[in-house]
Amino acid sequence: MLAFLSILGVLLQVPALLPPAELRPFDHVLLVSVDGLRPDAIDGPEDGPLPAFRRLMRGPHTLQARTDADLTITLPNHVSMVTSRPVGGPLGHGWTDNVDPPAIRHGGTLHKRRGTYVASMFDVAHDRGVATAVIATKSKFALFAQSFDDENGALDAEGPDDGRCKVDLLVTARTSDDALEMALARLRTAKGRSLSLVHFGVPDFVGHSLDWDVRPGSPYRQSIAEVDGALLRLLAAIDGDPAIRGRVAIILTADHGGGVPAKTHTTNTDPLNFLIPFIVWLGADTDPQELTALNGDRRAVLPAAEWAPRDLSPPPIRSAEAGNLALQLMGLPPIPGSVANATHDLRVLPAGRTGSAAEAPGGGAR
Ligand SMILES: [Zn+2]
Numbered sequence: 001m002l003a004f005l006s007i008l009g010v011l012l013q014v015p016a017l018l019p020p021a022e023l024r025p026f027d028h029v030l031l032v033s034v035d036g037l038r039p040d041a042i043d044g045p046e047d048g049p050l051p052a053f054r055r056l057m058r059g060p061h062t063l064q065a066r067t068d069a070d071l072t073i074t075l076p077n078h079v080s081m082v083t084s085r086p087v088g089g090p091l092g093h094g095w096t097d098n099v100d101p102p103a104i105r106h107g108g109t110l111h112k113r114r115g116t117y118v119a120s121m122f123d124v125a126h127d128r129g130v131a132t133a134v135i136a137t138k139s140k141f142a143l144f145a146q147s148f149d150d151e152n153g154a155l156d157a158e159g160p161d162d163g164r165c166k167v168d169l170l171v172t173a174r175t176s177d178d179a180l181e182m183a184l185a186r187l188r189t190a191k192g193r194s195l196s197l198v199h200f201g202v203p204d205f206v207g208h209s210l211d212w213d214v215r216p217g218s219p220y221r222q223s224i225a226e227v228d229g230a231l232l233r234l235l236a237a238i239d240g241d242p243a244i245r246g247r248v249a250i251i252l253t254a255d256h257g258g259g260v261p262a263k264t265h266t267t268n269t270d271p272l273n274f275l276i277p278f279i280v281w282l283g284a285d286t287d288p289q290e291l292t293a294l295n296g297d298r299r300a301v302l303p304a305a306e307w308a309p310r311d312l313s314p315p316p317i318r319s320a321e322a323g324n325l326a327l328q329l330m331g332l333p334p335i336p337g338s339v340a341n342a343t344h345d346l347r348v349l350p351a352g353r354t355g356s357a358a359e360a361p362g363g364g365a366r
Pocket of ligand 1: 208
């Protein structure tokens with residue numbers, strides 16, 4: 001009997017390989033950003049290295065997502081991720097700096113820069129009682145704590161007053177392991193639901209000092225293996241904790257690729273810089289769906305080398321969809337004023353299954 005139970009225990013931990021019939025709201029979403037991650041650095045064989053990336057890519061994903069059209073640098077693209085807005089244009093968030101933000105009194109919030117309030121995924125989640133965190137390996141992410149502190153965040157008009165501070169915790173981590181440990185601690189100690197942005201900077205640090213060299217064994221590849229190791233521990237911890245297993249969704253993307261010009265990533269029209277992964281893990285390993293193909297009736301399907309202007313309609317899948325997708329996966333409404341995935345129409349399950357409460361027309365099983 002004991003032997004039977006232990007076998008059953010093992011069986012229960014084998015990840016399901018079938019896609020869920022429909023999505024139920026997740027309690028926890030981790031928006032993981034791997035700074036400077038080029039898709040061609042993780043596009044290896046199924047049984048190759050990078051076991052965590054391989055496993056995450058058993059969910060819906062694309063290796064041809066795009067950064068912001070106009071800027072392929074770190075902070076503006078992270079602002080796009082959490083606000084689901086482009087950087088430029090009339091609906092853009094307008095934050096183009098890529099250094100530590102100035103002090104609040106010198107204009108160091110998103111709202112002061114743009115002249116009107118710029119809502120984020122943290123606003124929508126926190127106003128509905130979700131615990132929020134920014135865990136980053138670069139100090140410039142303090143912009144989010146400054147923009148959404150208890151003076152500069154918006155009043156909470158939704159249900160119980162959760163306060164103006166929309167980012168409960170800002171951590172500037174020194175290492176990938178420190179970031180991973182903090183993200184795990186947030187998951188394990190969350191009393192209710194949680195939404196965290198977790199940023200791993202090491203591929204970008206290596207890229208700037210030695211270049212984006214994707215040859216096997218290169219320092220850049222090793223930096224991605226380091227992130228993979230952290231993600232592997234994250235997945236193992238989720239698997240091993242019945243309190244969160246099946247209740248955590250992960251969205252993994254990047255702010256930019258890199259290598260053009262050498263040792264940087266500033267040429268926004270070069271695919272080495274603008275192509276990024278966009279990976280969605282729905283709490284269990286499922287059959288890998290190519291996300292662009294899955295959304296071919298509502299997102300642009302472009303040749304990999306083709307740069308897409310900001311106002312292309314329909315748009316390609318961009319990392320800016322991540323903020324609204326996080327809310328979509330939690331069953332929460334879209335970010336006010338947002339542009340990317342603003343109707344929650346990004347499909348993460350095959351047509352005919354229920355991917356969100358707000359499926360746009362044009363779907364159907366075909
Ligand atoms: Zn960089």
